[in-house]
Amino acid sequence: MKNILVTGGLGYIGSHTVVALQQAGFNVFIIDDLSNTIINVWEKITEITNIQPIFYNIDLKDYNAVSVFFQSHKIDGVIHFAAYKAVGESVTKPLMYYRNNLVGLINVLQAMEEHDANNFIFSSSCTVYGQADEMPIHENTPLKKPESPYGNTKKMGEEIIEDFVNATNKNAIALRYFNPVGSNINGTLGDLQPIPTNLVPYILQIAIGNKSKLNVFGNDYNTKDGTAIRDYIDVNDLADAHVKAIQRLLLNQNKTKIEYFNLGSGTGSTVLEIVQAFENANHIKIPFEIKPRRAGDIEQAYADYSLAQKELNWCPKTPLQKSMQTAWNFQKQLTEI
Template sequence: MAILVTGGLGYIGSHTVVELLNNGFEVVIVDDMSNSEKFVLENIKEITGKSPVLYPFDLKRRDLLAQVLDAHYIEGCINFAAFKAVGESQVKPVDYYENNLFSLINILQEFKERNISNFVFSSSCTVYGQADKMPIDEDTLLKTPESSYGKTKQMGEEILRDFANAHKKKVTLLRYFNPIGAHPSAKIGELPIGIPNNLVPYVMQTAAGIREELHVWGADYPTPDGTAIRDYIYVVDLAKAHVLALKKILNSKEETLVDVYNLGTGKGSSVLEVVHAFEKANNVKVPYKICGRREGDITIAYADVSKVERELGWKSKTTLEEALRTTWEWQKYLETRNEKDC
């Protein structure tokens, strides 16, 4: 029996594949390689000593997905396959709806026809919008997200709820806050294409001299230092939560199950706190410039993680500085790799 991991060579997907392999699962990856590189698969093998199976195609090709499911006894799925750049989603909304939702629907159609249950979905805290109170728990009222990306996550959750209830399936929705860091081996990490959309990759590239300076969008928020606050969660801690969520639904005796969990640290850090923590952790300077606020950015968001601690026994264990140290080691690995390729 194997677990299907869609988008399994991406940032969070690759770390989760490592944790699955380390926990004795067989893994079948489907990834269109639009946000990854071939060396990630080789590095997963180096880290774990095991070889996941890779099928490099687009999940919008349901005929190819059917062939994969014919070839393997799949027990469940962890779905990471999605475009994820918030800004880009505003420029290319139809592309995001097509890619993120059609691929999900294709998997569910195949699971329905083959009577496969056990589905873990990569969702996002964007489904909450600017929450009215902190910390944000799973019962917080969902608001219409500002971005098309966020809307696809909210729609994906609704599709999965209907799927589970109509067809007696087991589903877990994992709402991430802000994943950061890289594997401690420095062999897998985030690979932003073009200009990074997330704070920490931009900090990393600025420290490395790839970017001239970091733009800090807004320093007039009602926060202690005026910059926006988010909950930054170490990617390996995040990956381990997926394994626990998967094990829970695999072992559940219930026919129909829909679980929802926040994955964060339970603590918020401001943009400038992250910058200074990165500088301290790695003994480097990060030049930055204060700019005006970006439209649609929220002021503050951090998770209430009491439910996931209580029901899955999971808790983030890695400090912000420790996570940021792995980010810098990953950057140095990429630089060494690029030098070898030249």
């Protein structure tokens, strides 16, 4: 049984990936500093899989703690989620994002080098493309300067990893995913955002009555209804891709020392289309108001995932409406409606 470390494993995508890894037969260790989640998620994972992953509350910026962990456990692969992720917050607090996201990454890589852990999966993002000139975005789309410090930490992270694997015997895969949505099937895991910064969590806050209306930032983009376009991918499909990626490295099936794969639905949806999808799936009206464009936002981004389909044997399976239903199921369970 291979030992996989999942950093940020109690977070949104991380927790779903831990479940998928355990169900695939891996022995999972979690490192999380609980800065963007709650310890209750650990219990929920255990309830779903009937296996309790080993959990350590470690701040990855503390290299000594990270090194002690690797010294204490034989780790066959690392899936690195741990990072701050709010685009808007990164614009106002750039140094906090650079310090947390890059120092944590460097410390994990250094510990891998010192303690003979060889396989690394990086939670990257479509933000590394900036505002791409053509759609859909594929892996050879030129990278532009990201529109936010958050996006820049992902781009810089990829560069750090590339230099690292080229200087060592390590191998890595960077998974550039688009906008994750949804929950596990019974609604016990989901996107915990006390102050929602992403579209669907904000819609959920309106649906339960905590917010009065949705602010739609910009209706003057060059899109079908003037609102920004994003590619929304179900979190369970993302989790499946991470399992396939770590298996690829463990089986030495990678073709280069670092590989890049887009993970998206392949379809772009406007903000207003997401609102309508939620309304249709759950029969709840979401009032909204148009506001000026927001700093750091791009007009549109959606994926060409054909390379992941070819090399990882992966493709998205969950319809958008189903993701809207499971997201609402999670919110209802969270608030005990």
